[in-house]
Amino acid sequence: xxxxxxxxxxxxxxxxxxxxxxxxxxxxxxxxxxxxxxxxxxxxxxxxxxxxxxxxxxxxxxxxxxxxxxxxxxxxxxxxxxxxxxxxxxxxxxxxxxxxxxxxxxxxxxxxxxxxxxxxxxxxxxx
Amino acid sequence: xxxxxxxxxxxxxxxxxxxxxxxxxxxxxxxxxxxxxxxxxxxxxxxxxxxxxxxxxxxxxxxxxxxxxxxxxxxxxxxxxxxxxxxxxxxxxxxxxxxxxxxxxxxxxxxxxxxxxxxxxxxxxxxxxxxxxxxxxxxxxxxxxxxxxxxxxxxxxxxxxxxxxxxxxxxxxxxx
Numbered sequence: 408x409x410x411x412x413x414x415x416x417x418x419x420x421x422x423x424x425x426x427x428x429x430x431x432x433x434x435x436x437x438x439x440x441x442x443x444x445x446x447x448x449x450x451x452x453x454x455x456x457x458x459x460x461x462x463x464x465x466x467x468x469x470x471x472x473x474x475x476x477x478x479x480x481x482x483x484x485x486x487x488x489x490x491x492x493x494x495x496x497x498x499x500x501x502x503x504x505x506x507x508x509x510x511x512x513x514x515x516x517x518x519x520x521x522x523x524x525x526x527x528x529x530x531x532x533x534x
Numbered sequence: 535x536x537x538x539x540x541x542x543x544x545x546x547x548x549x550x551x552x553x554x555x556x557x558x559x560x561x562x563x564x565x566x567x568x569x570x571x572x573x574x575x576x577x578x579x580x581x582x583x584x585x586x587x588x589x590x591x592x593x594x595x596x597x598x599x600x601x602x603x604x605x606x607x608x609x610x611x612x613x614x615x616x617x618x619x620x621x622x623x624x625x626x627x628x629x630x631x632x633x634x635x636x637x638x639x640x641x642x643x644x645x646x647x648x649x650x651x652x653x654x655x656x657x658x659x660x661x662x663x664x665x666x667x668x669x670x671x672x673x674x675x676x677x678x679x680x681x682x683x684x685x686x687x688x689x690x691x692x693x694x695x696x697x698x699x700x701x702x703x704x705x706x707x708x709x710x
Binding site: 440442443444445447448452453455456459462463466467468472473474476 | 543702
């Protein structure tokens with residue numbers, strides 16, 4: 408068996424730290440692009456590609472990007488949900504790649520919710 | 535759906551919803567036989583016989599069974615429109631194989647579209663699923679296995695700009 412060097416151990420540590428971070432969802436931001444049939448037909452893939460392009464361009468680290476199914480609001484697709492650590496998720500509707508880029512710069516990177524593109528803010532009350 | 539790459543994305547999303555951990559996508563362009571075929575194989579939970587029969591009907595979508603809905607019926611329609619067909623082989627717990635065949639030169643055959651973007655979306659969006667992609671055109675062949683990108687894929691769990699860049703570079707090498 409080859410000898411384990413200090414460098415190897417550091418690599419393992421870094422790797423498990425990343426994995427834990429993801430499991431606990433401790434990335435700085437999480438973007439979910441809705442990728443149901445309705446979403447795809449409305450252009451969800453281009454929204455995904457726009458977000459990925461922004462991550463690459465702005466060299467953004469700790470952003471988790473994932474996909475989900477239909478959220479039941481097919482007429483407002485493409486949709487994406489942005490969740491910053493410790494904050495309520497915000498659903499964005501009727502997206503275009505340009506809107507996605509604005510949301511990435513303003514909300515994901517600067518923490519400022521883009522009100523005009525959001526579906527609704529706050530949670531409903533039952534009384 | 536505007537092109538075949540979007541259909542593929544949609545059908546593979548079904549596979550993932552069905553719990554697949556390994557998905558194979560094979561595109562074969564055979565100009566001599568004037569045919570284009572798309573095969574998607576997964577190791578998801580599969581469907582029983584009666585479900586397979588109605589899977590391509592848009593009117594049998596049950597909200598709890600996400601295996602069916604508009605996705606397959608749209609692909610079946612696209613295949614039929616271009617003198618082709620769609621077949622589904624599936625067994626419970628043994629995965630599903632969907633094969634769509636098109637007449638290559640048919641005027642209503644949708645273009646292949648941007649396969650690179652479809653693979654990018656799938657690989658980045660589902661880091662725990664292994665994707666194998668094979669594209670054959672005559673004697674030329676392009677292969678991609680997300681397992682080969684595993685080191686970089688670990689970066690993609692929390693998307694790293696570098697991991698993304700190298701994945702995109704790799705995808706650009708496909709011929710289209």
